[in-house]
Amino acid sequence: MKSQFLSLFSGALLLSQDVVAQVASPLGGPSPPAKKVWVYRRWAGANYACKCYAGDSCWPSGKDWQSLNTTVGGNLRVNLPPGAPCYNTFQGPLGNVSTFNAAQCASVTAGFPSEQYQIELPAAGLWTYFTNDTCRPTTNPAESCTLGYYPTLVITAKTVGHIQAGINFARENNLRLVVRNTGHDFLGRSVGWGALVINTHGFQDISLTNSWGGAGGYSGSAITVGAGVQAFTALGRLNALRPPKIMVTGECATVGVAGGLPQGGGHGPWTNQQGFLADTALEFKVITADGILRTTNANTNSDLFWGLRGGGPATFAVIVSASYRTFDDPVSTGITLEINLSQTPNATLFWKAITAFTGYSNYFVDNGIYVYYELGTMGQNLHVQPFVGIGKTVAQLQAIVKPLFDDLKAIGVPYTTTTKTFSTFYDLYRDMFETEVAGQSALTGGWTIGKEDIRVNNTGVVNAFKTILDNGSFMVGHMWNAGYGLPATRWNESSVNPRFRSVSNKLITLVPVSGNAPLAEKAAAQRKLTYVIDGALKAAAPNGAAYINEADPYIPNWQEVFWGTNYPALLNLRKKWDPSSVFYAVSTPGTEAWEQIEYGTRLCKKV
Structure with a gap:
């Protein structure tokens, strides 16, 4: 072979071709300008210029x-x-x-x-x-x-x-x-x-420092990672320090911590404590659309630095390395909760339990607790693994979750639970968070529930959950608030949607469908995701937003739901740093004119 x-x-x-185009500069820097050649196509009654x-x-x-x-x-x-x-x-x-x-x-x-x-x-x-x-x-x-x-x-x-x-x-x-x-x-x-x-997965360099000497007015400990470094590698290096350190990462250990994660924001178990991964960024080394290697931080190319912290993956530049704040890693405790309808075939009681659970969303995040859960993955069941108490003892975390457990007992819903405590969050992370799998096919959507939505319409939120399960979907939930532990004076340092500072429950919705299903079946699945499943969440939680890395890319009004009031500035950044649209990712700033026509193949813009 x-x-x-x-x-x-x-x-x-x-x-295969007899047309010789200009060859990239062997030095890797910007090459002389070349005339851009477009391929013109007509599709669905419109004219397009294509890559x-x-x-x-x-x-x-x-x-x-x-x-x-x-x-x-x-x-x-x-x-x-x-x-x-x-x-x-x-x-x-x-x-x-x-x-x-x-x-x-x-x-x-x-x-x-x-x-x-x-x-x-x-x-x-x-x-x-x-x-x-x-x-x-x-x-x-x-x-x-x-x-x-x-x-x-x-x-x-x-x-x-x-x-x-x-x-x-x-x-x-x-x-x-x-x-x-x-x-x-x-x-x-x-x-x-x-x-x-x-x-870029080959960029695996890691360096650590106890005293950041770069821009931004921060002088504490930091980590610099190459573009290919994954969470489990970075966390392992930090845990080996004495005393051990930690950084904000996603919930999944295999995700890269430089690249799409901070460009989307980067939420995880430490979001209640320190905000998004993007909020902890100190500096990026990037290559922009003109082929130039640049440093971006609070002092140098600061507008680009702001945009890279939550403004959309593959939008402004390719990240080569990223530097982040690190933190002391304290004693942490985790609790699991399992409610399965097979143990209690009374659906009414099950949904009363879910109503109680979601009703505590604001309470949990206001106490600094992160909650990872799955709803409906095996029929009607709630699988929480885990409630995370960073810096909490067993007694402290149990006291926080006790009101929910008391409610479940009063409702009469049987459940199982376990509690574990660890000397560091890193040890909890390795022990209690479950391994994810690859190779599956589904459409992915999602929405966040605003704290105000829980206060005034928790019942409506739960009814939306019922709609999702009734339509053959299921949910992965994350209870966090990106403004809880991060001072309000720092909220605007990154370009993530400001609404994330006032939410308490973030959901991923999934509609299983084969990637090679007939086009009509795929279109029907997309309509169900956009207008029925995510539509129910949006209607029940109008104060929420969508998270670009885990949402329906074809959600209506994506500019507003992904970035809110930050979108106009991000659009201007795109025009400045990538005026020729070298980079592309679906539904990111500046892609309004672009479509994948001819059944999702050619990338083109309307002319």
């Missing part, structure tokens, strides 16, 4: 791709879907490749449900809906394996110069560009039909 793979890259590419794709006359020649490959140290590869070794032939846009390999097929079949396995692949998406669910592992190698909505080529970047070369090449040749670190994305932003990917 390797020899054919290399032949495809060096041979078929050279024969260049394989088969278009403006697609770079094989000579150009070989020059780029030399510039990036031989790290440019034709992309194969993860399941390709299970098929006799991969039928790609650049030619066919014989791909079957029994040992590799066994490996990918076993690893496909593993997040970390897929993260280590060059261009996989951990959730497969937006890949078109093509070329999954199979036991029938005679089946068809095509590219689906996966990217066409990948640069596995090892240096800053490799990233610069990829950005310059995409800009000069008008290619769709995808920046991919872990592929840990619900909205399909780590993949894209026919795109060139820059994979």
Whole structure:
């Protein structure tokens, strides 16, 4: 397979085009301006100007791709879907490749449900809906394996110069560009039909300091991480210090902590204490759309620094490294709660219990408690794992949750619970938070519930929950308030939606649907998510908002629900830092004119 793979890259590419475009600068810096070539299409009664794709006359020649490959140290590869070794032939846009390999097929079949396995692949998406669910592992190698909505080529970047070369090449040749670190994305932003990917997962450097000496007026401890560093690695390094330290991360340990996480905001178990990950950022090293490496902090490129902290992933620049505040890691306690309708078939009592649970949302976050829960994953059940008391003893956390448990007893709903305490939050994090899986296909939505909504309409919120479960969906919940532990004077330092400072319950909604389902079925699932499931939440909680990393990208009025009053400033930043729209992620500032036409393939703008 390797020899054919290399032949495809060096041979078929050279024969595929006769148009020579300008080659990226071998020094990695900005290249001379080149005339941008568009592909004009008509779709659904409208005219579009589109990016260049394989088969278009403006697609770079094989000579150009070989020059780029030399510039990036031989790290440019034709992309194969993860399941390709299970098929006799991969039928790609650049030619066919014989791909079957029994040992590799066994490996990918076993690893496909593993997040970390897929993260280590060059261009996989951990959730497969937006890949078109093509070329999954199979036991029938005679089946068809095509590219689906996966990217066409990948640069596995090892240096800053490799990233610069990829950005310059995409800009000069008008290619769709995808920046991919872990592929840990619900909205399909780590993949894209026919795109060139820059994979930054190889940037694994970590440095620690007890005294930050950079901009921003902060002088405490800090961590600087490369773009590819994941939460479990960063937290492990911090925990090894004496005394141990901690940083804000997401709930899932495999998420990268530089890149899409802070650009979306970055919520997690420490959000009650310190706000979002974006709120703790001290500095970013980034490469902007012109291919230039820049430092951004409170003093240098401060407008860009503000936008990178919550203003949308893949919007303004590629993050190469990020520096964050770190904190002392205290004794922490966790409590689990399980309510299952199979133990009490009385649905009325079950929903009374859920009403009591959600009614305590404000109370929990006002006491600094983070709550992670799932509702409806196995029918009608509530699975809380865990209530998190950072800096709380067993007695303190139990006293906080006692009113809820007293209510459950009064309602007469049976439940089970466990309590554990740890010397650090890191130990709790490793022990009590459950491992997530990859390889599943679903549409993802979500909404946050405002504290005012809980105060005045908790019953309406619970009725929305009923609607969600009745329509075959389920929810993942996170109770936090991003303004509780962060002084109000610092709320506007980042560009996250100001409404997140006054919420108490954030939900992810999911509608299972295959990525290769018939178009009508996919459209029906999207309508259900947008207008029935998330629509019920929006109606019940008008003071809420949507979180860009875990929401329906096709939600109406996305500018307002994702960023609120910050959107106009973010739009202006996009016009300043990426006027040619080199970067793209669905429903992010400045993408109003862009669509993926022709059944979700070509990225184009209306003309």
